[in-house]
Amino acid sequence: MLEVSGLVSGYGRISILRDVELRVEPGELVALVGVNGAGKTTLMKTIAGLVPASAGRITFEGSDLTGRGAERAVDAGIVLVPEGRMVFPRMTVWENLMLGGVHPRPRPHREAMLKRVFDLFPRLAERRDQKAATMSGGEQQMLAIGRGLMAQPRLLILDEPSLGLSPLMVQETYGALRRLNAEGLTILLAEQNVKLSLAVSGRGYVMENGRIVLTGASGELAHDPATRKAYLGRL
Amino acid sequence: MSGEVLLQATVQGLQMGAIYALIALSMTLIFSVGGLLNFAHGDFMALAMYGAMALYQAFRMDAYAAAPLMFFLFLLLGFVLFRHLVQPVLAAGVLAGAQLTLGLVFIQENLLLLLFGGDYINVPTVLSNRNLGVPPLVMPWPLLVGSVLAAVLTAVLYVVLMRTDFGRQVRAITQNRDAAALMGIRVGRIQALAFGIGIGLLGLTGPMIVAQFTLTPAMGLDFTLIALIVMVTGGLGNFTGSMVAGVIIGVSESLASLLYGGTVGAMIPYAILLLVLLFRPHGLMGEH
Ligand SMILES: Nc1ncnc2c1ncn2[C@@H]1O[C@H](COP(=O)(O)OP(=O)(O)O)[C@@H](O)[C@H]1O
Ligand SMILES: [Mg+2]
Numbered sequence: 001m002l003e004v005s006g007l008v009s010g011y012g013r014i015s016i017l018r019d020v021e022l023r024v025e026p027g028e029l030v031a032l033v034g035v036n037g038a039g040k041t042t043l044m045k046t047i048a049g050l051v052p053a054s055a056g057r058i059t060f061e062g063s064d065l066t067g068r069g070a071e072r073a074v075d076a077g078i079v080l081v082p083e084g085r086m087v088f089p090r091m092t093v094w095e096n097l098m099l100g101g102v103h104p105r106p107r108p109h110r111e112a113m114l115k116r117v118f119d120l121f122p123r124l125a126e127r128r129d130q131k132a133a134t135m136s137g138g139e140q141q142m143l144a145i146g147r148g149l150m151a152q153p154r155l156l157i158l159d160e161p162s163l164g165l166s167p168l169m170v171q172e173t174y175g176a177l178r179r180l181n182a183e184g185l186t187i188l189l190a191e192q193n194v195k196l197s198l199a200v201s202g203r204g205y206v207m208e209n210g211r212i213v214l215t216g217a218s219g220e221l222a223h224d225p226a227t228r229k230a231y232l233g234r235l
Numbered sequence: 236m237s238g239e240v241l242l243q244a245t246v247q248g249l250q251m252g253a254i255y256a257l258i259a260l261s262m263t264l265i266f267s268v269g270g271l272l273n274f275a276h277g278d279f280m281a282l283a284m285y286g287a288m289a290l291y292q293a294f295r296m297d298a299y300a301a302a303p304l305m306f307f308l309f310l311l312l313g314f315v316l317f318r319h320l321v322q323p324v325l326a327a328g329v330l331a332g333a334q335l336t337l338g339l340v341f342i343q344e345n346l347l348l349l350l351f352g353g354d355y356i357n358v359p360t361v362l363s364n365r366n367l368g369v370p371p372l373v374m375p376w377p378l379l380v381g382s383v384l385a386a387v388l389t390a391v392l393y394v395v396l397m398r399t400d401f402g403r404q405v406r407a408i409t410q411n412r413d414a415a416a417l418m419g420i421r422v423g424r425i426q427a428l429a430f431g432i433g434i435g436l437l438g439l440t441g442p443m444i445v446a447q448f449t450l451t452p453a454m455g456l457d458f459t460l461i462a463l464i465v466m467v468t469g470g471l472g473n474f475t476g477s478m479v480a481g482v483i484i485g486v487s488e489s490l491a492s493l494l495y496g497g498t499v500g501a502m503i504p505y506a507i508l509l510l511v512l513l514f515r516p517h518g519l520m521g522e523h
Contacts, residue, residue, distance in 0.1 A: 048417060050413060050416060050417065070416040070417055070419065071416070071419045071420075071421050073419075074417070074418065074419030075419065079417070080417050082413070082414065082417060086411050086413065086414035086417075087414070088406070088407050088410045088411055088414065089410060089411075090406070090410055090522070091403070091406065091407070091410065095403055098400070098403060099403055099404070099407050099415075099418050099420075100418055102400055102403070102404060102418055102419070102420060103418060103419035103420075105419075107400075147418070151418065151419065
């Protein structure tokens with residue numbers, strides 16, 4: 001479904017990613033793990049068209065998305081829920097969700113999607129008219145995911161969805177991701193939280209210094225000493 | 236000082252305030268989508284006034300009839316200008332953008348000087364020198380029409396910004412540009428449209444209030460200053476703030492002119508700006 005090959009990208013003249021290879025098949029939940037600064041966010045942003053690639057290819061369902069920008073990625077069905085949530089702070093929950101589906105492709109289906117999002121996160125329905133900035137971190141993460149879903153993704157990419165959340169909120173967020181995946185949504189997940197992300201995913205990639213250093217079934221990766229090494233005992 | 240005179244000054248202040256609010260709101264619109272401080276703001280309005288004057292001299296077209304025409308012309312001008320000039324320069328930073336608009340000031344002022352000379356010009360309209368008496372008030376028709384239109388346009392623009400998909404996209408870009416891009420919002424296009432609408436509103440407002448002004452090539456500066464003062468007083472980039480500050484400054488200026496003379500009145504916008512910034516450094520409705 002998603003195929004990244006030989007990808008090089010970075011900021012200005014500094015390359016962060018080096019020769020990255022990554023695949024996601026339909027229906028999978030794939031984890032990308034690595035320490036802070038490994039390049040996970042850069043990879044997610046490059047796939048989503050926010051950071052330009054300087055070499056390599058990104059194809060999605062057969063069409064080449066390399067260097068085509070964020071609008072084209074959304075059009076194809078790739079939606080990134082960014083690190084730090086990035087909800088629109090001075091807008092209400094409802095306005096944030098409407099914006100999630102403002103692209104011409106999902107726009108005609110916004111009312112139906114809104115219902116599904118409210119079913120998945122009833123708390124968002126309760127806070128419909130509340131400004132995003134006034135909500136807790138966990139609620140903002142729900143909103144960010146809900147906003148991503150409004151774009152009717154075929155591939156949902158999440159960057160550090162558990163960052164800064166209370167254990168209870170982490171559970172709730174991951175419960176929602178599991179449910180979405182069980183309903184058939186393809187998910188790519190970047191996390192520093194190795195244990196958690198390898199527990200929910202089927203396959204995983206380990207990133208270090210802008211390179212993929214290890215890949216395999218998540219169950220095996222979790223017990224691979226090399227993964228541990230990449231984490232200096234963080235597992 | 237009789238109550239009637241105070242009432243008269245207040246009404247006149249409200250009318251000026253509505254015009255200030257509109258000019259500042261369009262400046263805020265332009266600022267909000269890309270951080271561009273448009274120092275040529277008033278000069279675009281002056282250009283529109285001269286345009287109305289030229290149409291009158293060439294075809295005896297009344298300024299009020301020219302206004303809608305100027306709206307579409309300026310909308311297009313703004314859109315094209317943004318795409319081909321502002322956007323590439325703004326990519327180098329907001330400072331470069333501000334320098335560009337300063338450059339536009341000199342280009343427009345000298346263009347007006349070249350085309351129409353430096354003489355003071357009045358543009359007659361169907362409403363010039365007519366008053367509406369609603370005892371105890373006497374209101375000049377041009378100010379009444381200009382301010383009512385400004386109030387209507389301000390309200391329409393406000394509703395568009397707050398209640399439509401276009402407005403939500405504008406605010407999304409203001410609040411988090413990267414996140415907006417991630418929704419598939421075509422940031423450059425929305426910015427160009429916002430800039431176009433901001434300039435278009437000046438094209439519309441200029442002819443609507445031309446009867447109250449004497450045209451001179453450098454007149455734009457006064458409008459720019461008042462728009463800047465109102466925008467900063469209300470809170471940079473805050474639409475509600477611009478509207479509220481426009482009305483407050485218009486009314487205070489008018490009342491102060493009446494009570495203490497025109498010199499004091501002219502100082503009032505600056506005094507209000509200073510006071511507000513002293514106690515609320517981010518403006519009346521500014522956040523952070
Ligand atoms: N906007 C940026 N400009 C320049 N360098 C950046 C930028 N964002 C991240 N980097 C650098 O890129 C590297 C990878 O960062 P990032 O992709 O955020 O890693 P991760 O998400 O795995 O923590 C880091 O060394 C970081 O300092
Ligand atoms: Mg990161």
